[in-house]
Amino acid sequence: MARLQLRNLQKSYGDFKAVHGINLEVEDGEFMVLVGPSGCAKSTTLRMIAGLERVTGGEIRIGETLVNDKAPGERGIAMVFQNYALYPHMKVRKNLSFGLRLKRRPADEIEEATRDVSNILEIGDYLERLPKQLSGGQAQRVAVGRALIKKPQVFLFDEPLSNLDAKLRASMRVRITDLHKQLKADGMQSTVVYVTHDQTEAMTMGDRICVMKDGHIMQVADPVTLYNRPANAFVAGFIGSPEMNLVDANLKGNVLSIGAQSHALSDQVMARLDQGHSPELILGVRPQHFSIADADTENTFEGRISHVEFMGHEVYLYVHVEGQQMIVVVSATNYDRSKINGDHVRLQPQPAAMHLFDRKSGENISLGHLQ
Structure with missing residues (x-):
């Protein structure tokens, strides 16, 4: 098994700097997910780990070995690609x-390893088929098996599920995470770096998640921490579905204003704020952390409903508050139309779930004692 270390890792293409000196440690046996929007350099980072891209600056260590100048085949890695x-x-x-x-292993060893991997991934019935005779899910399992059979120190996955339909992606997420747990239980190498742009994959698969933007690391944490304690507005808006509501606001004393509407922050929220913050802030509230209040309830935000989506067990309300759109998610069983006056509604945020971000830096100034 091996720990992976990236130390001040940099990548430039001429004058363009794609990766800006990132530092990341993936612990022995950990499932680390690199996630971010297209162009954030997550795949470039993975390809540098694999040896498919040359490092401009910094170090990559697998175990205690510096691998910057080692060929891919000498790094003890195996990679699963998007296109299989x-x-x-x-x-x-x-x-x-x-x-x-290729390594000229004995025939009986190759046969035993092929049988073991086929059993683990349940692809024994496909051994005599050509790739063109496989479905997308079957081909992806074969690609995973080809990596697994090498018994590498580090597994690298580059958006391996993006070509599959939604139902198959969900089943393959479970299969890959279960495989990781099984390998760890069996004492086999199981350090994983998994690249995806899909935050649902990231949240359901990773032990920890590294959120990237424009070649920078924005936050590294476990899924629960990322969701409840986003370090900045970018992470807050990227993690979660639907995404967190982020609206411009101003704070004077304990009064938070959105346009002409004001909301007195509770002592609980005020105690979490960093000192010396700017009055120009961004209010962040997840759609699930609003409730619909009665018409005469004070300390709420009034908005106009522009659209309603019935999602089965939930209802999504698209609400305009002072020219800024918010999404509110309520349980279908608790969706009380009597609390809506025409197309107007009052929204009450949960104090414990309110986040405040500096409008210029994007940093979360309200983490304080947030649990």
Whole structure:
């Protein structure tokens, strides 16, 4: 097993700097997810770890070994690509065993390893098929098996589920995370770096998640911490579905104003605020952390409903408050139309779930004693 360390890692293409000196440690046996929007350099970072991109500056260490100048085959890694990258002229059996045959491993060892991996991934029935005879999910399992059979120190996954339909993506998420747990239980190498742009994949699969933007790391934490304690407005808006409501606000004393409407912050919220903050802030509240209040309830925000989506067990309300849109999610069983006056509604945020971000830096100034 091996720990992966990125120290001041940099990548430039001419005058363009894609990765800005990032530092990250992936612990032995950890499932680390790199997530962020397209162009944030998560795949570039993964390709540098794999040895497919040259490092401009900094260090990559696998275990205690500096691997910057080592060829991909010498790094003790195995990679699963977005497009599966199976050899089209080879049957599944040969695709799985190709890496071991290149290393001239004994035939009985190759046969045993192929059988074991086939059993783990439940692809034994496909061994004599060509890749073109496989479904997307079957081909992806073969690609995972080809990585697994090498027994690498670090597994690298580059958006491996993006070509699958929604139902198959969900089942493959479970299969990959279960495989990781099984390998750890069996004492096998299981350090994983997994790249995705899908925050649902990140939240459901990762032990920890590294959120990236424009070649910078914005926050590294477990899924619960990212959701409840976002370090900045970018993380708050990226993690969670629907995304957190982020609206411009101003704070004077304990009075938070959105346009002409004001809301007196509770002592609980005020105690969390950093000292010396700017009055120009961003209010962040997750859609699930609003409730619909009675018409005469004080200390609420009044808005106009522009759209309603019935999602089965939930109802999404799109509400305009002082020219800024908010999304409110309420349980379908608790959706009380009597509290809506025409198309107007009063929204009451949960004090414990209110976040305040500095409008210029984006930093969360309200983490204080937030649990």
